[in-house]
Amino acid sequence: MSLTFLNFLVGTATLGLQICLLALVILYFFRQEKVERIIVKFALVSSFIFALIGMVMTLVYSEYFGIVPCGLCWLGRVFLYPQVVLFGMATYRKDFTIAIYSIVLSGIGLVIALYTHYLQMGGNGVLPCPASGVSDCARRYVFEYGYITLPLIGATLFVFLIVLMLFLLRARREESKLKV
Template identity: 35%
Template sequence: MHKAKMSYHLYFAWVVSVIATLGSLYFSEIKGFIPCELCWYQRIFMYPLAILLGIASFYNDKSLKKYILPLSIMGGTISLYHYLVQKVPGFAAIKPCVQGVPCNVQYINWFGFVTIPFLALTAFTLISLLLVLMKKSE
Protein backbone atom coordinates (compact mmCIF):
# COMPACT_ATOMS: atom_id res chain seq x y z
CA MET A 1 0.00 0.00 0.00
CA HIS A 2 1.56 3.27 -1.10
CA LYS A 3 1.14 6.60 0.59
CA ALA A 4 -0.91 9.15 -1.36
CA LYS A 5 1.15 11.94 -2.86
CA MET A 6 0.66 15.26 -1.09
CA SER A 7 -1.41 17.77 -2.98
CA TYR A 8 0.49 21.05 -3.16
CA HIS A 9 -2.61 22.64 -4.66
CA LEU A 10 -4.43 22.16 -1.36
CA TYR A 11 -1.47 23.50 0.61
CA PHE A 12 -1.08 26.63 -1.55
CA ALA A 13 -4.86 27.24 -1.46
CA TRP A 14 -4.64 27.07 2.34
CA VAL A 15 -1.71 29.53 2.38
CA VAL A 16 -3.69 31.97 0.20
CA SER A 17 -6.73 31.71 2.49
CA VAL A 18 -4.60 32.30 5.61
CA ILE A 19 -2.91 35.34 4.04
CA ALA A 20 -6.31 36.74 3.01
CA THR A 21 -7.74 36.13 6.48
CA LEU A 22 -4.78 37.74 8.22
CA GLY A 23 -4.85 40.61 5.72
CA SER A 24 -8.50 41.37 6.46
CA LEU A 25 -7.80 41.28 10.19
CA TYR A 26 -4.80 43.57 9.69
CA PHE A 27 -6.89 46.13 7.82
CA SER A 28 -9.67 46.15 10.42
CA GLU A 29 -7.87 45.54 13.72
CA ILE A 30 -4.52 47.27 13.15
CA LYS A 31 -5.23 49.91 10.48
CA GLY A 32 -8.68 50.61 11.94
CA PHE A 33 -10.63 50.28 8.66
CA ILE A 34 -14.25 49.53 9.53
CA PRO A 35 -15.59 46.73 7.27
CA CYS A 36 -18.68 47.52 5.23
CA GLU A 37 -21.56 45.08 4.79
CA LEU A 38 -20.11 43.47 1.64
CA CYS A 39 -16.73 43.10 3.36
CA TRP A 40 -18.42 41.12 6.12
CA TYR A 41 -20.03 38.78 3.56
CA GLN A 42 -16.62 38.18 1.97
CA ARG A 43 -15.17 37.41 5.40
CA ILE A 44 -18.01 34.95 6.05
CA PHE A 45 -16.82 32.98 3.01
CA MET A 46 -13.04 33.40 3.52
CA TYR A 47 -12.58 32.62 7.20
CA PRO A 48 -13.98 29.06 7.04
CA LEU A 49 -11.76 28.41 4.00
CA ALA A 50 -8.67 29.01 6.14
CA ILE A 51 -9.83 26.35 8.59
CA LEU A 52 -11.23 23.84 6.08
CA LEU A 53 -8.29 24.09 3.69
CA GLY A 54 -5.89 23.73 6.63
CA ILE A 55 -7.57 20.51 7.71
CA ALA A 56 -7.82 19.26 4.12
CA SER A 57 -4.15 19.92 3.39
CA PHE A 58 -3.03 18.35 6.70
CA TYR A 59 -4.91 15.14 5.90
CA ASN A 60 -4.40 15.49 2.13
CA ASP A 61 -8.16 15.14 1.81
CA LYS A 62 -9.08 16.06 -1.74
CA SER A 63 -12.73 15.11 -1.22
CA LEU A 64 -13.35 18.44 0.54
CA LYS A 65 -12.93 20.15 -2.83
CA LYS A 66 -16.65 19.73 -3.54
CA TYR A 67 -17.47 21.70 -0.37
CA ILE A 68 -14.71 24.29 -0.51
CA LEU A 69 -14.97 25.25 -4.19
CA PRO A 70 -18.58 26.54 -3.95
CA LEU A 71 -17.63 28.69 -0.92
CA SER A 72 -14.73 30.16 -2.84
CA ILE A 73 -16.79 30.85 -5.96
CA MET A 74 -19.59 32.52 -3.97
CA GLY A 75 -17.08 34.64 -2.04
CA GLY A 76 -15.40 35.62 -5.31
CA THR A 77 -18.73 36.62 -6.79
CA ILE A 78 -19.40 38.93 -3.83
CA SER A 79 -15.89 40.37 -4.17
CA LEU A 80 -16.42 41.05 -7.88
CA TYR A 81 -19.72 42.77 -7.18
CA HIS A 82 -18.12 44.84 -4.40
CA TYR A 83 -15.25 45.83 -6.69
CA LEU A 84 -17.72 46.94 -9.36
CA VAL A 85 -19.61 48.98 -6.74
CA GLN A 86 -16.34 50.75 -5.94
CA LYS A 87 -14.96 51.26 -9.43
CA VAL A 88 -17.91 51.61 -11.84
CA PRO A 89 -19.77 54.92 -11.43
CA GLY A 90 -23.50 54.43 -11.09
CA PHE A 91 -23.20 50.66 -10.56
CA ALA A 92 -24.34 50.75 -6.95
CA ALA A 93 -27.88 51.65 -6.02
CA ILE A 94 -28.29 54.97 -4.26
CA LYS A 95 -28.96 54.36 -0.57
CA PRO A 96 -29.63 57.64 1.22
CA CYS A 97 -30.10 56.08 4.68
CA VAL A 98 -27.15 53.73 5.00
CA GLN A 99 -25.88 52.64 8.40
CA GLY A 100 -22.18 52.09 8.88
CA VAL A 101 -19.54 52.42 6.19
CA PRO A 102 -20.81 52.69 2.60
CA CYS A 103 -19.58 49.86 0.38
CA ASN A 104 -18.11 52.24 -2.20
CA VAL A 105 -15.50 53.60 0.25
CA GLN A 106 -11.97 52.77 -0.89
CA TYR A 107 -9.65 52.60 2.11
CA ILE A 108 -6.78 51.67 -0.19
CA ASN A 109 -6.36 52.32 -3.90
CA TRP A 110 -2.92 51.06 -4.84
CA PHE A 111 -1.87 51.68 -8.47
CA GLY A 112 -5.34 53.10 -9.14
CA PHE A 113 -7.09 49.71 -9.14
CA VAL A 114 -6.06 47.55 -6.16
CA THR A 115 -8.67 47.89 -3.43
CA ILE A 116 -9.57 45.56 -0.56
CA PRO A 117 -12.34 43.81 -2.59
CA PHE A 118 -9.80 43.39 -5.43
CA LEU A 119 -7.42 41.66 -3.01
CA ALA A 120 -10.25 39.40 -1.82
CA LEU A 121 -11.25 38.65 -5.42
CA THR A 122 -7.64 37.72 -6.21
CA ALA A 123 -7.53 35.36 -3.22
CA PHE A 124 -10.86 33.70 -4.04
CA THR A 125 -9.80 33.32 -7.69
CA LEU A 126 -6.44 31.77 -6.77
CA ILE A 127 -8.11 29.35 -4.35
CA SER A 128 -10.71 28.37 -6.95
CA LEU A 129 -8.06 27.87 -9.66
CA LEU A 130 -5.88 25.77 -7.37
CA LEU A 131 -8.84 23.57 -6.45
CA VAL A 132 -9.92 23.17 -10.08
CA LEU A 133 -6.35 22.23 -11.07
CA MET A 134 -6.11 19.70 -8.24
CA LYS A 135 -6.23 16.17 -9.56
CA LYS A 136 -8.03 13.39 -7.79
CA SER A 137 -5.80 10.77 -6.23
CA GLU A 138 -5.58 7.47 -8.06
Template identity: 30%
Template sequence: MNNKEAIVVKSSHSWNLLFFAWVLATSGTLISLFFSEIVQLPVCVLCWYQRIALYPLVIMLPLALFPFDIKVIRYVSPLVILGWLVAFFHVLVVAGVIPEAAQPCVQGVPCSEVQFSILGFINIPVMALFTFSLIGFLLYLSKKQFTQDTY
Protein backbone atom coordinates in the same frame (compact mmCIF):
# COMPACT_ATOMS: atom_id res chain seq x y z
CA MET B 1 6.79 0.87 -7.28
CA ASN B 2 3.27 -0.49 -7.36
CA ASN B 3 0.17 1.31 -8.58
CA LYS B 4 -0.89 2.52 -5.13
CA GLU B 5 2.52 4.10 -4.45
CA ALA B 6 2.43 5.80 -7.85
CA ILE B 7 -0.97 7.31 -7.06
CA VAL B 8 0.31 8.60 -3.71
CA VAL B 9 3.34 10.21 -5.34
CA LYS B 10 1.26 11.76 -8.12
CA SER B 11 -1.42 12.97 -5.72
CA SER B 12 1.24 15.02 -3.94
CA HIS B 13 0.77 17.59 -6.71
CA SER B 14 -2.88 17.89 -5.68
CA TRP B 15 -1.78 18.18 -2.05
CA ASN B 16 0.61 21.00 -2.94
CA LEU B 17 -2.13 22.89 -4.78
CA LEU B 18 -4.51 22.53 -1.84
CA PHE B 19 -1.76 23.64 0.52
CA PHE B 20 -1.15 26.76 -1.56
CA ALA B 21 -4.91 27.48 -1.54
CA TRP B 22 -4.77 27.25 2.26
CA VAL B 23 -1.79 29.63 2.34
CA LEU B 24 -3.79 32.13 0.25
CA ALA B 25 -6.85 31.83 2.50
CA THR B 26 -4.70 32.27 5.60
CA SER B 27 -2.88 35.25 4.11
CA GLY B 28 -6.18 36.86 3.11
CA THR B 29 -7.54 36.33 6.60
CA LEU B 30 -4.47 37.80 8.27
CA ILE B 31 -4.40 40.77 5.89
CA SER B 32 -8.10 41.49 6.49
CA LEU B 33 -7.56 41.33 10.24
CA PHE B 34 -4.53 43.60 9.91
CA PHE B 35 -6.53 46.23 8.04
CA SER B 36 -9.47 46.15 10.45
CA GLU B 37 -7.73 45.65 13.80
CA ILE B 38 -4.30 47.29 13.40
CA VAL B 39 -4.86 49.95 10.73
CA GLN B 40 -8.43 50.49 12.03
CA LEU B 41 -10.08 50.67 8.60
CA PRO B 42 -13.86 50.38 8.93
CA VAL B 43 -15.40 47.17 7.59
CA CYS B 44 -18.44 47.46 5.33
CA VAL B 45 -21.25 44.92 5.02
CA LEU B 46 -19.93 43.39 1.80
CA CYS B 47 -16.49 42.97 3.37
CA TRP B 48 -18.11 41.07 6.25
CA TYR B 49 -19.82 38.71 3.81
CA GLN B 50 -16.50 38.10 2.08
CA ARG B 51 -14.89 37.38 5.44
CA ILE B 52 -17.68 34.93 6.27
CA ALA B 53 -16.78 33.03 3.10
CA LEU B 54 -12.99 33.26 3.60
CA TYR B 55 -12.39 32.55 7.28
CA PRO B 56 -13.76 28.96 7.36
CA LEU B 57 -11.33 28.01 4.58
CA VAL B 58 -8.47 28.54 7.01
CA ILE B 59 -9.85 25.71 9.16
CA MET B 60 -11.36 23.42 6.50
CA LEU B 61 -8.42 23.20 4.09
CA PRO B 62 -5.73 22.01 6.54
CA LEU B 63 -8.14 19.44 7.96
CA ALA B 64 -8.20 17.93 4.47
CA LEU B 65 -4.41 18.05 4.13
CA PHE B 66 -3.65 15.85 7.14
CA PRO B 67 -4.63 13.21 6.03
CA PHE B 68 -5.11 14.20 2.42
CA ASP B 69 -8.78 14.21 1.40
CA ILE B 70 -9.63 15.60 -2.03
CA LYS B 71 -13.35 15.63 -1.12
CA VAL B 72 -12.80 18.89 0.75
CA ILE B 73 -13.18 20.66 -2.60
CA ARG B 74 -16.84 19.66 -2.56
CA TYR B 75 -17.30 21.41 0.81
CA VAL B 76 -15.25 24.56 0.29
CA SER B 77 -16.31 25.31 -3.28
CA PRO B 78 -19.64 26.90 -2.27
CA LEU B 79 -17.78 29.23 0.09
CA VAL B 80 -15.29 30.19 -2.62
CA ILE B 81 -18.06 30.79 -5.17
CA LEU B 82 -20.10 32.85 -2.68
CA GLY B 83 -17.03 34.89 -1.72
CA TRP B 84 -16.16 35.45 -5.38
CA LEU B 85 -19.69 36.62 -6.21
CA VAL B 86 -19.78 39.05 -3.29
CA ALA B 87 -16.29 40.34 -4.13
CA PHE B 88 -17.27 40.81 -7.79
CA PHE B 89 -20.41 42.69 -6.72
CA HIS B 90 -18.26 44.81 -4.39
CA VAL B 91 -15.86 45.66 -7.22
CA LEU B 92 -18.84 46.76 -9.32
CA VAL B 93 -20.14 48.89 -6.43
CA VAL B 94 -16.76 50.62 -6.03
CA ALA B 95 -16.51 51.13 -9.81
CA GLY B 96 -19.91 52.87 -9.78
CA VAL B 97 -21.61 50.30 -12.02
CA ILE B 98 -24.18 49.38 -9.36
CA PRO B 99 -26.60 52.27 -8.67
CA GLU B 100 -26.74 53.63 -5.14
CA ALA B 101 -30.32 52.40 -4.72
CA ALA B 102 -29.10 48.79 -5.15
CA GLN B 103 -26.14 49.11 -2.78
CA PRO B 104 -26.59 47.21 0.48
CA CYS B 105 -24.59 49.57 2.69
CA VAL B 106 -25.46 53.22 2.29
CA GLN B 107 -25.62 53.97 6.01
CA GLY B 108 -22.71 53.51 8.37
CA VAL B 109 -19.66 52.43 6.39
CA PRO B 110 -20.42 52.87 2.66
CA CYS B 111 -19.30 49.98 0.46
CA SER B 112 -18.53 52.31 -2.43
CA GLU B 113 -15.86 54.21 -0.47
CA VAL B 114 -12.24 53.21 -1.16
CA GLN B 115 -10.39 53.01 2.15
CA PHE B 116 -7.07 51.68 0.81
CA SER B 117 -5.54 51.66 -2.65
CA ILE B 118 -2.29 50.51 -4.23
CA LEU B 119 -1.24 51.93 -7.61
CA GLY B 120 -4.56 53.75 -7.82
CA PHE B 121 -6.66 50.76 -8.88
CA ILE B 122 -5.85 47.84 -6.55
CA ASN B 123 -8.20 48.24 -3.61
CA ILE B 124 -9.50 45.82 -0.98
CA PRO B 125 -12.44 44.51 -3.07
CA VAL B 126 -10.09 43.86 -6.03
CA MET B 127 -7.66 42.02 -3.73
CA ALA B 128 -10.54 39.91 -2.38
CA LEU B 129 -11.75 39.10 -5.90
CA PHE B 130 -8.23 38.10 -6.92
CA THR B 131 -7.83 35.94 -3.80
CA PHE B 132 -11.11 34.09 -4.32
CA SER B 133 -10.34 33.67 -8.04
CA LEU B 134 -6.92 32.21 -7.31
CA ILE B 135 -8.23 29.90 -4.58
CA GLY B 136 -10.98 28.67 -6.91
CA PHE B 137 -8.47 28.10 -9.70
CA LEU B 138 -6.16 26.15 -7.38
CA LEU B 139 -9.04 23.99 -6.20
CA TYR B 140 -9.99 23.27 -9.80
CA LEU B 141 -6.41 22.36 -10.70
CA SER B 142 -6.08 20.16 -7.63
CA LYS B 143 -9.23 18.23 -8.46
CA LYS B 144 -8.22 17.90 -12.10
CA GLN B 145 -4.71 16.72 -11.19
CA PHE B 146 -6.05 14.20 -8.68
CA THR B 147 -8.59 12.84 -11.19
CA GLN B 148 -5.92 12.45 -13.88
CA ASP B 149 -3.55 10.73 -11.47
CA THR B 150 -6.01 8.20 -10.13
CA TYR B 151 -7.75 7.13 -13.34
Protein backbone atom coordinates in the same frame (compact mmCIF):
# COMPACT_ATOMS: atom_id res chain seq x y z
CA MET C 1 4.27 50.40 9.22
CA SER C 2 2.06 53.02 7.62
CA LEU C 3 -1.25 52.23 5.94
CA THR C 4 0.02 53.74 2.68
CA PHE C 5 3.04 51.43 2.63
CA LEU C 6 0.91 48.40 3.55
CA ASN C 7 -1.52 49.26 0.74
CA PHE C 8 1.41 49.40 -1.68
CA LEU C 9 2.76 46.03 -0.47
CA VAL C 10 -0.65 44.36 -0.60
CA GLY C 11 -1.39 45.89 -4.01
CA THR C 12 1.94 44.69 -5.38
CA ALA C 13 1.42 41.21 -3.91
CA THR C 14 -2.04 41.12 -5.50
CA LEU C 15 -0.59 42.10 -8.86
CA GLY C 16 1.95 39.29 -8.48
CA LEU C 17 -0.80 36.84 -7.59
CA GLN C 18 -2.79 37.93 -10.65
CA ILE C 19 0.24 37.23 -12.85
CA CYS C 20 0.60 33.79 -11.21
CA LEU C 21 -3.10 33.20 -11.78
CA LEU C 22 -2.72 33.93 -15.47
CA ALA C 23 0.10 31.38 -15.63
CA LEU C 24 -1.98 28.82 -13.70
CA VAL C 25 -4.97 29.25 -16.02
CA ILE C 26 -2.73 28.81 -19.06
CA LEU C 27 -1.20 25.69 -17.49
CA TYR C 28 -4.66 24.35 -16.71
CA PHE C 29 -5.73 24.50 -20.35
CA PHE C 30 -2.35 23.67 -21.94
CA ARG C 31 -1.49 20.75 -19.74
CA GLN C 32 2.07 20.18 -18.64
CA GLU C 33 2.02 16.95 -16.68
CA LYS C 34 5.18 17.53 -14.61
CA VAL C 35 4.18 21.06 -13.65
CA GLU C 36 0.63 19.94 -12.92
CA ARG C 37 1.88 17.27 -10.51
CA ILE C 38 3.83 19.93 -8.60
CA ILE C 39 0.79 22.22 -8.47
CA VAL C 40 -1.42 19.40 -7.17
CA LYS C 41 1.22 18.36 -4.63
CA PHE C 42 1.27 21.84 -3.08
CA ALA C 43 -2.33 22.93 -3.76
CA LEU C 44 -3.72 22.22 -0.30
CA VAL C 45 -0.90 23.78 1.69
CA SER C 46 -0.76 26.76 -0.69
CA SER C 47 -4.50 27.26 -0.34
CA PHE C 48 -4.23 27.08 3.43
CA ILE C 49 -1.38 29.61 3.53
CA PHE C 50 -3.05 32.06 1.14
CA ALA C 51 -6.44 31.81 2.88
CA LEU C 52 -4.70 32.33 6.24
CA ILE C 53 -2.83 35.37 4.91
CA GLY C 54 -6.10 36.73 3.52
CA MET C 55 -7.83 36.28 6.85
CA VAL C 56 -4.97 37.85 8.81
CA MET C 57 -4.77 40.82 6.44
CA THR C 58 -8.50 41.54 6.73
CA LEU C 59 -8.09 41.54 10.49
CA VAL C 60 -5.01 43.79 10.30
CA TYR C 61 -6.95 46.32 8.25
CA SER C 62 -9.97 46.28 10.54
CA GLU C 63 -8.48 45.67 13.98
CA TYR C 64 -5.07 47.37 13.72
CA PHE C 65 -5.81 50.20 11.29
CA GLY C 66 -9.44 50.62 12.36
CA ILE C 67 -10.97 50.31 8.90
CA VAL C 68 -14.53 49.18 9.48
CA PRO C 69 -15.58 46.73 6.75
CA CYS C 70 -18.84 47.39 4.96
CA GLY C 71 -21.66 44.86 5.00
CA LEU C 72 -20.61 43.32 1.70
CA CYS C 73 -17.01 42.99 2.89
CA TRP C 74 -18.29 41.15 5.96
CA LEU C 75 -20.18 38.79 3.67
CA GLY C 76 -16.98 38.18 1.72
CA ARG C 77 -15.19 37.34 4.96
CA VAL C 78 -17.93 34.84 5.77
CA PHE C 79 -16.89 32.84 2.70
CA LEU C 80 -13.13 33.15 3.32
CA TYR C 81 -12.67 32.54 7.04
CA PRO C 82 -14.10 28.98 7.18
CA GLN C 83 -11.78 27.97 4.37
CA VAL C 84 -8.77 28.56 6.61
CA VAL C 85 -10.02 25.87 9.00
CA LEU C 86 -11.12 23.57 6.17
CA PHE C 87 -7.80 23.88 4.34
CA GLY C 88 -5.90 23.36 7.59
CA MET C 89 -7.78 20.13 8.22
CA ALA C 90 -7.57 19.03 4.58
CA THR C 91 -3.83 19.69 4.49
CA TYR C 92 -3.29 17.70 7.67
CA ARG C 93 -5.42 14.79 6.42
CA LYS C 94 -4.40 15.11 2.73
CA ASP C 95 -8.11 15.25 1.95
CA PHE C 96 -8.74 16.41 -1.62
CA THR C 97 -12.52 16.27 -1.18
CA ILE C 98 -12.37 19.84 0.09
CA ALA C 99 -12.05 21.02 -3.51
CA ILE C 100 -15.76 21.16 -4.33
CA TYR C 101 -16.61 22.89 -1.04
CA SER C 102 -13.90 25.47 -1.57
CA ILE C 103 -15.07 26.14 -5.12
CA VAL C 104 -18.60 26.81 -3.88
CA LEU C 105 -17.48 29.06 -1.00
CA SER C 106 -14.98 30.88 -3.21
CA GLY C 107 -17.50 31.27 -6.02
CA ILE C 108 -20.00 32.99 -3.75
CA GLY C 109 -17.24 35.11 -2.21
CA LEU C 110 -16.03 36.02 -5.70
CA VAL C 111 -19.45 37.30 -6.77
CA ILE C 112 -19.70 39.44 -3.62
CA ALA C 113 -16.14 40.77 -4.05
CA LEU C 114 -16.64 41.63 -7.72
CA TYR C 115 -19.91 43.43 -6.97
CA THR C 116 -18.23 45.43 -4.19
CA HIS C 117 -15.31 46.24 -6.51
CA TYR C 118 -17.82 47.41 -9.12
CA LEU C 119 -19.37 49.74 -6.54
CA GLN C 120 -15.95 51.05 -5.52
CA MET C 121 -15.05 51.77 -9.12
CA GLY C 122 -18.10 54.04 -9.40
CA GLY C 123 -20.80 51.63 -10.51
CA ASN C 124 -24.41 52.13 -9.54
CA GLY C 125 -25.61 49.50 -7.12
CA VAL C 126 -28.64 47.42 -7.96
CA LEU C 127 -28.80 46.24 -4.37
CA PRO C 128 -28.72 48.47 -1.32
CA CYS C 129 -25.48 48.47 0.64
CA PRO C 130 -26.16 46.50 3.83
CA ALA C 131 -24.02 48.96 5.82
CA SER C 132 -25.50 49.97 9.13
CA GLY C 133 -24.34 53.56 8.76
CA VAL C 134 -20.76 52.74 9.73
CA SER C 135 -19.01 52.05 6.42
CA ASP C 136 -20.09 52.68 2.84
CA CYS C 137 -19.66 49.81 0.36
CA ALA C 138 -18.49 52.25 -2.33
CA ARG C 139 -15.69 53.79 -0.23
CA ARG C 140 -12.16 52.86 -1.33
CA TYR C 141 -9.54 52.36 1.35
CA VAL C 142 -7.05 50.81 -1.06
CA PHE C 143 -6.52 51.92 -4.65
CA GLU C 144 -3.24 50.70 -6.10
CA TYR C 145 -2.14 50.58 -9.73
CA GLY C 146 -5.34 52.32 -10.76
CA TYR C 147 -7.60 49.31 -10.18
CA ILE C 148 -6.67 47.24 -7.11
CA THR C 149 -9.16 47.71 -4.26
CA LEU C 150 -9.72 45.63 -1.13
CA PRO C 151 -12.62 43.75 -2.78
CA LEU C 152 -10.49 43.03 -5.85
CA ILE C 153 -7.79 41.64 -3.58
CA GLY C 154 -10.43 39.30 -2.16
CA ALA C 155 -11.68 38.42 -5.64
CA THR C 156 -8.13 37.59 -6.72
CA LEU C 157 -7.71 35.31 -3.72
CA PHE C 158 -11.04 33.58 -4.40
CA VAL C 159 -10.11 32.97 -8.06
CA PHE C 160 -6.71 31.64 -6.96
CA LEU C 161 -8.40 29.16 -4.63
CA ILE C 162 -10.87 28.11 -7.33
CA VAL C 163 -8.10 27.48 -9.88
CA LEU C 164 -6.04 25.42 -7.43
CA MET C 165 -9.12 23.38 -6.55
CA LEU C 166 -9.84 22.79 -10.24
CA PHE C 167 -6.36 21.28 -10.53
CA LEU C 168 -7.14 19.04 -7.53
CA LEU C 169 -10.48 17.94 -8.98
CA ARG C 170 -8.94 17.04 -12.31
CA ALA C 171 -6.11 15.10 -10.65
CA ARG C 172 -8.59 13.25 -8.47
CA ARG C 173 -10.81 12.44 -11.46
CA GLU C 174 -7.85 11.11 -13.45
CA GLU C 175 -6.63 9.13 -10.46
CA SER C 176 -10.02 7.43 -10.16
CA LYS C 177 -9.96 6.56 -13.89
CA LEU C 178 -6.62 4.80 -13.43
CA LYS C 179 -8.01 2.67 -10.59
CA VAL C 180 -10.83 1.33 -12.75
